[in-house]
Amino acid sequence: MSYNAKNYTEQGGEKTVIGGELVIEEGAKVTGLPVLENQPASTAETVEALVTDFNALLSKLKTAGIMNGDTP
Numbered sequence: 001m002s003y004n005a006k007n008y009t010e011q012g013g014e015k016t017v018i019g020g021e022l023v024i025e026e027g028a029k030v031t032g033l034p035v036l037e038n039q040p041a042s043t044a045e046t047v048e049a050l051v052t053d054f055n056a057l058l059s060k061l062k063t064a065g066i067m068n069g070d071t072p
Contacts, residue, residue: 034064 006019024030039057044050061067 034066036060036064036066 007017007022009016037060039053039060042050042053044053058067062069
């Protein structure tokens with residue numbers, strides 16, 4: 001009988017594969033991920049201003065690589 005682990009590190013330690021659930025306990029931190037530029041809280045009073053604020057947030061997500069960019 002053999003066993004295949006869902007989570008493992010390949011030989012040499014260059015790659016870790018998570019095939020199961022990854023639990024990050026309270027107080028832990030993850031490093032190496034992109035950090036977004038600050039998006040101030042919206043003070044929009046019109047739909048048009050809110051759309052502008054929302055689009056600024058989308059742009060920051062795309063620039064940081066958290067969201068794919070628009071396709072032409």
